Amino acid sequence: MGKRIWPLAVLLTLLSAEPLTGQAASLDFVPFVGVMVPTSDLARTSFVTSPGDTTRLAIRQNISVQMGARLVAWWSKSVGWEANFAYTLGSAKAEAGGSDLCEQSDAKCGANVWYISSKIMFRYAPEEYTGWSLFGGVGLAVAGHVGDFWEASQAQTDLGGVLNVGGSYDLSKRFAIRVDLEDYIYQFKATIENDPLLGTVQASSKWQNDLVLSAGLVIRLSGV
């Protein structure tokens, strides 16, 4: 019984703890989980399979689970800076001639995506640490595509941007729940050579919009 109570006691203690000081600025650490929804194909190209006959190939990232962490330095009640790293564990889909090549038994289609970003954040909070707040941000982001699907190829990502809107609700002065919707915008170019599944693919650069809906726990390490 005692062992079961310990985690609850620790959680209640933390939730009721006072922050270091109760002012506007803070340093927040925010672990989060979410879902990444890509809105466009990563690559699209056509093959001439026989004279007069072409086959269309489309490579897509599947909807995937994302995990990550944010570090937010609120410089005041309403302005701050956020650094964010997120990793999406997922898979790809390669549709050619109406079938998904990744459904073949020996297909290696593990496709993970990482994001790292630096954002300026703006916040509206009617009352500090005792209710809800709304925020938005804009910044630079880099997305990288890794995993066995991309092993025999070059998955080249250009620098991109990220937009963010969200809200948080305070559980205590030290903890809050935070929900974010982010849009990562970047260009992606796939160059695949002699891949056992896809052969050789030279696709042109393509704009990507990856939406991420996430929920996290705000841990205020230092209050103003």
Place this chain on the structure above:
Amino acid sequence: MLNGKEVTEVPRSLAAILPLLLPLFLAQTAVAQTSESSQPELLQSSLAVPGEPSPVLSVFDPYATAALFQPSSAFLTQTVPEEEVKWYQSTGFKRTIAPATLITIGLFTFKDEGFLNRQEVRDWRETFIPEFEDHTDDYTQFTSGLLALGLNAFGVKGTSKFWRATVTYAGGLGIMMVTIHSIKELTEVKRPDGSSNNSFPSGHTAASFASARFLDREYGHVSYLYSLAGYTMAAYTGVMRQLNNRHWETDVLVGAGIGMLSTDLAYVLMDNIFGDKGKNPPREPKPEGPRGNPSFLDYRLGYARQVSGLEDRGELFTAENGWQMGIEGAFFFNDYIGVGGELSVTGFPIDDSNFIPEDPVVIEVTEEINTQPFGNESLFIGPFFHLPLGERFGLNGKLTGGWSNGAQATINAQLKPEYQEEFGVAEVPIAVFDPKDTFGFAAGVAIRAMVSKRIGIRLFGEYNYSSPDYQISSLVSFDQEGNPEFGPVEEVVNVDFSYMAAGLSVSAVLW
């Protein structure tokens, strides 16, 4: 105070990472200058003690108030009501703007072409010092941290007692290592030398900046020289990681930011865990001494335009507008005359669109010609001059001369796709230019405006001249390992090479 006038506070870490990040520093300093000079009395009124010197001092000031250096609880702490302090005046902003700037610019360079891409530093390295290898960065990454602990062990009082300082440093390195290695494993970015896929971010650079931040927070208030030394060592480590071809510019900049944040996080955590236990009492601010001679150390970055040089070669190759970066410093004997030196590097991208190879075989296999940038290094010494123009401004001059070295460069033929398979490479060098060392000189002027007691911004202009002999050789064959072999020198050409450079620089004035 600077001779009776208010001076502004510039985040010391931002000033000290200039070798990595000159342009951004200039922009940030301008913001800080504007913002703080408009409301200097707010901070002063909150921190000053009647009868004591003003604590509103430069961050490089040895007598800066201890209130600015309280760790952790002061990480984001305002000592005046929030409504009276703008966000860009907050301690939290000053603590995080340097790592935020490093990480943001680092991400901006995460591309292979376009403005400020990660290939630029590597191209420079491949042009000037392709065989460079030096592993002192394995040791310099921890030097600042060990210096801080050593000072503490020998009784020099810093912010923390020895046990707390040790735990804080270890904690910062622990946070840094977990963060860096997690990102390395997940991102799988290939190193520039192709040796492995764990390039991003740079662990050495992160460790060196975490160490520098630690030294800064422990002893920066004792003497600004500790901070200057720490961040200089950290910048050296970051630069060496690139010169050794182990990291991209992106890796180094983001690693530097993560390193600084890791140490700051450790201070925050230590305050959460230990409170004030293990902290030394704040130092008493000392009265400020008189200003000395204007000896300085200066980092510069500018635009360069060739006045004479490659266009003498029948306009087959013309140097486009380029860039110059460098470091210079001088020791002044009095307020007006000193002696010093400079190390500058200049690069000019080459326009080779008029060049057509004479060999028909080369013409057949070539998709396009790529000529490496034309580079020049100067290591000059000579007299430096200073003319004070009021409290904040000064006019600098110099007349220097010494060793000048042009970088060896190759003219490369990028092969047509059908020949790339046959040759097994995408590009082959068809000729090499090898400039010989020569004597050069430079003359320059600069106007310096002080933004704090020890930090100044300079607008500079200079003329640089050298006259190297260029040896030109052509490809004759490949050896058994596939390395190109060049024939005997076919031609020696003397080139009058001169350029004008203008730009901005940041000076640490050591008076």
